[in-house]
Amino acid sequence: MPEPVDQPAVEVRDLTRAFGVRKALDGVSFSVPEGAFLSVFGPNGAGKTTLLKVLTTLVAPSSGSARVCGLDVVEGAVELRSRIGLISHNPLLYPDLTAEENLLFFAEMYGVERPEERVRELLEAVELDHRRLDTTRTFSRGMLQRLSIARALLHRPDVLFLDEPYSGLDPHAMDILDSLVASIRQHHTFVMVSHDLEKGLELCTHALILAQGRVVLFEKREDIDERAFRATYRSVVGMGVS
Amino acid sequence: MGSLSWRQFKAILRKDIVMELRTREMLTSMGLYAILTMVVYQIALVEAGEGLDVRLVMPGLIWVAFIFMSMLGLNRSFVHEKDQGCLDALLLAPIDRPVIFLAKFAGNLLFLLVVEALTLPVFAFLFLQGRAGFGGPLWMVALVLVGASIGISGIGTLLATISVNTTGKDIMLAVLFVPLQYPLLRAAVGATFAAVIGGPDATASFWNWMGWIAGFDIIMVLAAFGLYEFVIEA
Amino acid sequence: MKRGYLAEVMLVLGAVLTTAAFLMTFFWAPPSVYPDGRVDFAQKIFYFHVPVAEASFLVFFFTAFYGVRFLMTKRKEFDVKARIATEVTLFFVLLTMATGILWTRVEWNVWWQWEPRLTTYFIMTLLVIGYFVLRNSVEDEERRATYAAAFGILAFIDAPISFFITRVVQSTHPVVFKSGGLEPPMLVTFIVGQIGMLMLGYAFYQLRLKEEELKERLEALKIGLGG
Amino acid sequence: MQDIYSQVIPQAPYVIWAYALIWVSLLGFVAMVFARLRRLDKQMQVLEEALKRREQQA
Numbered sequence: 181m182p183e184p185v186d187q188p189a190v191e192v193r194d195l196t197r198a199f200g201v202r203k204a205l206d207g208v209s210f211s212v213p214e215g216a217f218l219s220v221f222g223p224n225g226a227g228k229t230t231l232l233k234v235l236t237t238l239v240a241p242s243s244g245s246a247r248v249c250g251l252d253v254v255e256g257a258v259e260l261r262s263r264i265g266l267i268s269h270n271p272l273l274y275p276d277l278t279a280e281e282n283l284l285f286f287a288e289m290y291g292v293e294r295p296e297e298r299v300r301e302l303l304e305a306v307e308l309d310h311r312r313l314d315t316t317r318t319f320s321r322g323m324l325q326r327l328s329i330a331r332a333l334l335h336r337p338d339v340l341f342l343d344e345p346y347s348g349l350d351p352h353a354m355d356i357l358d359s360l361v362a363s364i365r366q367h368h369t370f371v372m373v374s375h376d377l378e379k380g381l382e383l384c385t386h387a388l389i390l391a392q393g394r395v396v397l398f399e400k401r402e403d404i405d406e407r408a409f410r411a412t413y414r415s416v417v418g419m420g421v422s
Numbered sequence: 423m424g425s426l427s428w429r430q431f432k433a434i435l436r437k438d439i440v441m442e443l444r445t446r447e448m449l450t451s452m453g454l455y456a457i458l459t460m461v462v463y464q465i466a467l468v469e470a471g472e473g474l475d476v477r478l479v480m481p482g483l484i485w486v487a488f489i490f491m492s493m494l495g496l497n498r499s500f501v502h503e504k505d506q507g508c509l510d511a512l513l514l515a516p517i518d519r520p521v522i523f524l525a526k527f528a529g530n531l532l533f534l535l536v537v538e539a540l541t542l543p544v545f546a547f548l549f550l551q552g553r554a555g556f557g558g559p560l561w562m563v564a565l566v567l568v569g570a571s572i573g574i575s576g577i578g579t580l581l582a583t584i585s586v587n588t589t590g591k592d593i594m595l596a597v598l599f600v601p602l603q604y605p606l607l608r609a610a611v612g613a614t615f616a617a618v619i620g621g622p623d624a625t626a627s628f629w630n631w632m633g634w635i636a637g638f639d640i641i642m643v644l645a646a647f648g649l650y651e652f653v654i655e656a
Numbered sequence: 657m658k659r660g661y662l663a664e665v666m667l668v669l670g671a672v673l674t675t676a677a678f679l680m681t682f683f684w685a686p687p688s689v690y691p692d693g694r695v696d697f698a699q700k701i702f703y704f705h706v707p708v709a710e711a712s713f714l715v716f717f718f719t720a721f722y723g724v725r726f727l728m729t730k731r732k733e734f735d736v737k738a739r740i741a742t743e744v745t746l747f748f749v750l751l752t753m754a755t756g757i758l759w760t761r762v763e764w765n766v767w768w769q770w771e772p773r774l775t776t777y778f779i780m781t782l783l784v785i786g787y788f789v790l791r792n793s794v795e796d797e798e799r800r801a802t803y804a805a806a807f808g809i810l811a812f813i814d815a816p817i818s819f820f821i822t823r824v825v826q827s828t829h830p831v832v833f834k835s836g837g838l839e840p841p842m843l844v845t846f847i848v849g850q851i852g853m854l855m856l857g858y859a860f861y862q863l864r865l866k867e868e869e870l871k872e873r874l875e876a877l878k879i880g881l882g883g
Numbered sequence: 884m885q886d887i888y889s890q891v892i893p894q895a896p897y898v899i900w901a902y903a904l905i906w907v908s909l910l911g912f913v914a915m916v917f918a919r920l921r922r923l924d925k926q927m928q929v930l931e932e933a934l935k936r937r938e939q940q941a
Contacts, residue, residue: 288433656802
């Protein structure tokens, strides 16, 4: 793992996202350095998805600020978009296009140079080059997930966002995802939103627990007392239900 | 438009065409719908018999078929963007939102024109044989088709983006689309009528209606263009 | 709350003026006569029908206006304002339709005719109804507000186009201010009714706004008390 | 006079209907809004009392 550098890869300051009196995010602040792996936990409706949407420039903050790769998510949105990638539990691929067509399409979206070469290279990396002429409708869940990772890496992003990437995967597909993530871990900063406490803790360098739009806990992995951490997590999941 | 925007525009349009050629979802459903409408028209007109001058009602009937047919296609054109969350992937890319509008607009316009061009001769074949033919030249009809289809696709692209995120999306598009398109439809029927009747008076009336169509197209496509960014990011 | 106070003053003033217009209509304004000299009693509907119709257009403008403000700022208050303006529009539109239909029945001997003015007003009614159908079928609050704003703006642009396009065809709907056609007492009665109706429109809008603001405050309190 | 009545009377019901409709609708609207406002005020009181109780407890 690379030594963390000074400049934070993700920096959130007093971030609030509200519509009327309802606040999806309420004064969230944290920052993680380059090369970090941040796991974001929290019950449903805690604001995880909203946080992800703000960091990926899909929605603007109501107040406060968020910077990714040193770029403001509002002012630097256009430049930032070409430096981040998203791997979601949804494959984000067109089922009626072939694997190759899908990747070529997104390569055009990002203005990737020499798209054919890059696509071929990535298809080989995720071991799907033999299926590149098949429409993704015929793919298994695990294959889709692999192709989806290739799509996220097309434009060589610096920060990768993972949105519940493990949900719906069988153990075999999970292993493949694990090894893929491990192989690209070196060169990327990760932000993962997850329900899966075990996986999240296993991978992360930093952990964040959100509840009702607020930060309940934010710690470095080495400072985490796992017993206390689990207890905190359980208590906020309870809050989410009520 | 920068060179990246142009690449993105071409890629989206090409993707829509490739997908359509592969699945033929829109073209077959729209074409079939138009043919079925003609069967229903035959029933509707059956009691009127030979005494009816079909030229008087045909312009209206054509546009009834086309407006409902276009809604079918518009609805489909966003379903596959929504299906696997591809729209989010599109929005995550460094793409100017208006490029998405222009590309989807161009695709919808293209498919609509193709189906119109295919079904109009069938319509004429079924209803106009042995009758007095067109009074005006054929290019007049073509001009109305293109003019009105621009407005239909422009507003339609915006409204389909909205309706795909609503419950009961099919009926929602109709509820929003038909009243908004009233001025365009009225002018399209007027212009088609003038083209079918022919004669010097009709030519003046044709250009008058075409002026309305052009004005509506400009205003509404610009409005849809301007509003699109807000709608697609919502 | 200064604004709430103003709403109630406007409500009372509007009620007084519309009542005055009502009395003037039947006791002061001279009866309108047909060209053949018969009395046109149904013309009395005009003194309410037109003010309500004019008010509906004016309020509809605010749907689009606050729609634009909302899209610029994304603040919920503008969505609430746009929605309330559309509500008041719908209310006035339905009243215009109802009184218009009664008048049509007397003067044209049919309840409805596809006449340009009626057709286009019918289209506007559908647009206003469509606005609410749209709102009801979007789950997410902010998305709902954005869609409604976009549609409200489009509808407001569309309404005048609908209006003018039918003018290409001859209309039988009376045009009131064509050639100074109103005698002074008729004009004064009409103006009093019109001002009264606009005040009522303003008061309705403010009252509904007050209600929504109260709801919002309640919501905030509930959240503060823990959901 | 007879003549005028014979012209007015057939038209009168429509005019009366039109006016009645407007008056009833306007009144109905105002009454509804005020009723709802009163209900909201009541709710507000409930919440404020709850708030006060909590503050005393705290």
